[in-house]
Amino acid sequence: MIAQPRRIAHLDMDAFYASVELLRYPQLAGLPVVIGGGRRQQDDALAAAYGQRLADIPVAAFPRLKDYVGRGVITTATYAARQFGVGSAMGLMKAARACPDAVLLPVDFAEYRRYSRRFKEIITDIAPVMEDRGVDEVYIDFTQVPGGQREGGRVLARLIQKSIFEATGLTCSVGVAPNKLIAKMASEFNKPNGISIVHESDLQTMIWPLACRKINGIGPKTNERLQAHGIVTIGDLAARPRDWLVAQFGKSSGAWLHDAAWGRDERPVVTESEPVSMSRETTFERDLHAVQDKALLGRIFTELCEQVAADLQRKGYVGKTIGIKLRYDDFRVATRDQTVPEFTQDAAVIRRVAGQCLKRVPLDKRLRLLGVRVGNLLPAASAEALPPPGWGESASLFQDG
DNA sequence: TCTGGGGTCCTAGGACCC
DNA sequence: TCTGGGGTCCTAGGACCC
Numbered sequence: 001m002i003a004q005p006r007r008i009a010h011l012d013m014d015a016f017y018a019s020v021e022l023l024r025y026p027q028l029a030g031l032p033v034v035i036g037g038g039r040r041q042q043d044d045a046l047a048a049a050y051g052q053r054l055a056d057i058p059v060a061a062f063p064r065l066k067d068y069v070g071r072g073v074i075t076t077a078t079y080a081a082r083q084f085g086v087g088s089a090m091g092l093m094k095a096a097r098a099c100p101d102a103v104l105l106p107v108d109f110a111e112y113r114r115y116s117r118r119f120k121e122i123i124t125d126i127a128p129v130m131e132d133r134g135v136d137e138v139y140i141d142f143t144q145v146p147g148g149q150r151e152g153g154r155v156l157a158r159l160i161q162k163s164i165f166e167a168t169g170l171t172c173s174v175g176v177a178p179n180k181l182i183a184k185m186a187s188e189f190n191k192p193n194g195i196s197i198v199h200e201s202d203l204q205t206m207i208w209p210l211a212c213r214k215i216n217g218i219g220p221k222t223n224e225r226l227q228a229h230g231i232v233t234i235g236d237l238a239a240r241p242r243d244w245l246v247a248q249f250g251k252s253s254g255a256w257l258h259d260a261a262w263g264r265d266e267r268p269v270v271t272e273s274e275p276v277s278m279s280r281e282t283t284f285e286r287d288l289h290a291v292q293d294k295a296l297l298g299r300i301f302t303e304l305c306e307q308v309a310a311d312l313q314r315k316g317y318v319g320k321t322i323g324i325k326l327r328y329d330d331f332r333v334a335t336r337d338q339t340v341p342e343f344t345q346d347a348a349v350i351r352r353v354a355g356q357c358l359k360r361v362p363l364d365k366r367l368r369l370l371g372v373r374v375g376n377l378l379p380a381a382s383a384e385a386l387p388p389p390g391w392g393e394s395a396s397l398f399q400d401g
Numbered sequence: 402t403c404t405g406g407g408g409t410c411c412t413a414g415g416a417c418c419c
Numbered sequence: 420t421c422t423g424g425g426g427t428c429c430t431a432g433g434a435c436c437c
Contacts, residue, residue, distance in 0.1 A: 036405080037405090069402085071402095071403090071404080071405080072405065073403095073404065073405050073406095075405080075406095075437095088437090089404080089405085090403095090404085091402085091403050091404050091405095092402095093402045093403065093404095094402080094403060094404085096402090097402090107405095133436085133437075134407095134408090134436080134437040135437075136437075137437075216435090216436080217434095217435070217436085218435090219434060219435045219436080220434090220435090221433085221434060221435085222434080222435090250412090252411080252412095253411090275408085276408080276409065276410090277407095277408075277409085278407085278408090279406085279407065279408075280406085280407085281405085281406060281407080282405090282406085283404095283405060283406085321429085321430095323430095323431095331404075333432080333433085334431085334432090335430090335431060335432070336430085336431080337429085337430065337431080338429095338430090339428085339429065339430085369405090369406095371406085371407095406437105407436105407437090408435105408436080408437085409434105409435085409436080410433105410434090410435085410436105411432105411433085411434085411435105412431100412432090412433085412434105413430100413431095413432095414429105414430090414431100415428105415429085415430090416427100416428085416429080416430105417426100417427085417428085417429105418425100418426080418427085418428105419424100419425085419426085
């Protein structure tokens with residue numbers, strides 16, 4: 001049997017949250033719509049007024065960006081809204097200045113998760129080796145799938161695209177390439193509803209002209225550092241000697257930057273993984289002070305602990321590193337954590353240890369955010385089989401180094 | 402009137418062990 | 420009495436991603 005060349009696809013749903021919303025509000029198609037913020041009250045009011053006939057709600061009845069007051073950000077904008085220069089991660093207040101009449105819809109994660117499960121099921125029915133990369137994107141290994149090599153993967157990509165659209169009404173963009181790194185870049189080439197095929201021989205023509213920032217893993221900080229050295233495009237990066245990159249960015253990062261620029265990436269498509277941590281955090285409607293707002297903060301803190309505990313219990317995990325996160329009004333972040341001997345998923349234990357963490361952090365400035373995290377997770381079932389902490393310590397009496 | 406929430410991985414120093 | 424070398428775990432911060 002001849003070894004097949006690796007063909008890896010990256011599939012990205014187009015404006016996913018907004019597209020799901022358009023399925024229930026088709027009257028908003030083509031309009032600037034943004035998803036973000038909290039509070040579902042306008043939506044509840046709409047539902048009360050129009051019952052289940054969501055598609056009959058007149059466009060004029062929808063809330064507008066200019067009417068929003070609060071601290072949210074945009075999670076997704078329709079392509080019509082992007083024309084106005086608004087996009088993901090932009091503060092809603094700022095977006096309201098750019099496009100005041102855009103329709104603003106609150107986030108409905110439960111609904112997006114339902115569609116997420118559906119489109120992923122359709123994919124694994126066709127190509128079983130799929131890696132989950134969040135609610136709206138996946139990697140798929142085409143290598144061993146029947147037909148996965150035809151036209152570089154285009155035939156299979158088209159089949160998956162069509163199957164998802166027929167089952168959900170949602171469109172996606174797909175990139176197929178020799179590895180995950182290039183596939184991820186390729187899926188952006190033909191958005192929305194596009195397919196793009198990249199081969200190893202396309203590196204210089206299709207990849208090197210792109211900005212370094214297009215590499216998944218090069219963020220704003222690394223990009224700044226690269227630019228300071230006159231490195232703007234991936235081609236610029238590829239032209240630097242590996243040793244030079246290692247000297248500038250360290251052994252691991254430098255080597256990775258060099259490999260990335262040359263399109264080298266051997267990471268497998270990983271179908272299963274265990275969570276490492278679970279957390280809950282909240283940004284307050286106004287900044288709070290540890291003393292003046294002690295009672296309110298205490299209630300929020302306890303609730304966060306209860307939520308994390310409930311998440312652990314529902315998903316069947318226990319953890320032994322419990323921590324807190326604060327964001328001050330100047331946006332600086334402080335974290336403290338503590339590892340306890342016994343794995344837990346108990347709200348009271350989490351609350352007590354997190355409370356001790358809170359005592360180790362400065363509380364003089366106003367707080368903007370409070371979070372609680374449990375890490376060092378283990379499936380609850382496997383933790384039950386674990387010996388109690390301290391067991392086996394006497395064994396060291398019989399060993400010597 | 403800036404800037405959400407839920408994650409992963411990496412680094413670096415110190416403790417501790419053999 | 421001037422000085423080892425691994426290894427692992429813990430902790431805090433930071434970069435990055437969706």
